[in-house]
Amino acid sequence: MKKFAKWLLLVVTIVVTLGVTGNMNTKADSNTPATDQYLSKVKAKGELVVGTSPDFPPYEFTKNINGKSKVVGMDMEISKKVAHDMGVKLVIRRMDFDSLLVALQTGKVDMVIAGMSKTPKRAKSVDFSNVYYKAGEDLVIKKSDLKTIKSYKSLAGKAIGAQTGSIQYNLVKNQATKSTLKGMDKDTDLILALQTNKIDAIALDQPTAEAYAKNTDGLVAINAHFKDEGEQGSAIAFPKGAQSLVNSANKSIAEIKAKNLIHKQYLPNAGKYLATGKSKSAKAANSMWAYKDFFVAGVGYTLMISAVSVVIGFLLGTLLALMRLSKNKIANGISVSYIEFVRGTPLMVQILFIYFGLGLVVNIPALLSGIIAVSLNSGAYVAEVIRSGISSIAVGQTEASRSLGLSRSMTMRFIILPQAMKNIWPALGNEFVSLIKESSIVSIIGVKDLIYQSRIVQADTYRGVMPLLITMILYFIMTFGLSRLMKFFEGRMTHE
Secondary structure (H helix, E strand, O other), X not given: OHHHHHHHHHHXXXXXXXXXXXXXXXXXXXXXXXXXXXXXXXXXXOEEEEEEOOEEOOOEEEEEEOOEEEEEOHHHHHHHHHHHHHOOEEEEEEOOHHHHHHHHHOOOOOEEOOOOEOOHHHHOOEEEOOOOEOOOEEEEEEXXXXXXXXXXXXXXXXXXXXXXXOHHHHHHHHHOOOOEEEEEOOHHHHHHHHHOOOOOEEEEEHHHHHHHHHHOOOEEEEEOOOOOOOOOOEOOEEEOOOHHHHHHHHHHHHHHHHOOHHHHHHHHHHHHHOOOOOXXXXXXXXXXHHHHHHHHHHHHHHHXXXXXXXXXXXXXXXXXXXXXXXXXXXXXXXXXXXXXXXXOOOHHHHHHHHHHHHHHOOOOOHHHHHHHHHHHHHHHHHHHHHHHHHHOOOHHHHHHHHHOOOOHHHHHHHHHHHHHHHHXXXXXXXXXXXXXXXXXXXXXHOOOOXXXXXXXXXXXXXXXXXXXXXXXXXXXXXXXXXXXXXXXHHHHHHHO
């Protein structure tokens, strides 16, 4: 399924890149006069929307502050400075790392800052600011392997994990050719994979590696000893041709460097948020009970998305089923085409297409995109369930009702559908239960459902298994409760 998603992101990137071919030679030079309207548009709306992937301490990570999830870190301090110098409010959008540049190109965000390295390949599709920070690469390994693993060369025949789309991923791919590369979307997943012996080491940016090693028992960070491939360090990404935004950011970066704010202020402030987990107060702050509001909020979003999608999916499914049973060839053809297409493509791809693909035409918020995608997907499956229920009713029922003078629509409404509902109710219940679980996929575009919240808790507490266990229990409670409710109504139908 992820391969389909990667291909979709690639296609969207190519389309956007081709659309801005005329600006391909624009260089991020602060001395270049800006003739675009990007900065004026940002000032007009009064906010700078920043995309980031908050699982990369100390650059950006989440923290539970007074019961609310807040993105903190060095990059967020830089973003505040850039927004302040522009005279606008900072708005942070969270999403997966490999979706950030697509979000930038499709207008979902105004800039991207995520410890992202400024590379020639990326510069073909976006404009970069000047480099604001450069660090080396480390390997995170288990302490028990410290005597046998000295660098990436010691991992021949073993598995090295790296975040998909990162510079470390490319370094492992290009240099550690004797090792097996395992890519994952989240650093928290990589840490969990290392702890459970799925991989033998993780390639990370040096400050990030040290942060995870410091806050996770049994892990340690060592120098990876990768050869320098000419990467130019971390920079801020902007849409292609947004020279006015680049120039403004470069002025802020120049001041940050002149005052050495990164080492004097930003990194120390980020370090204060990184819990060591050794004191009783730190352990209490990182307990699952301290994050109960996060899980409650996640359950609320999941139930809301599921409830709305169930209603829309049922109505759409009923319409599609009637169209498919219709003798009208056009209606039948539309219904069959829709059902087969939706059932033949992954839900993940559908969500990404609606959020990013349609984002080229109209800006649809993440939550609405998730509801639309899940609803449209559910409608196709519900249609087949209802169609099978209608087809199971004996033809004699229709003939008898017509002989009594009932019209076709009245026959369907009062005779066929009520009987069909009794037959399909168990299958319909299974579809609704599955929809609750499948709705978890909306977290990939930043919708704050239960999966999204559990990711935040994982990143904030450096605990991989416990948030997942709680999430499993909460999903079971929701699905089991719905199953019992559907069973109750099934019993009522049986006795009628």
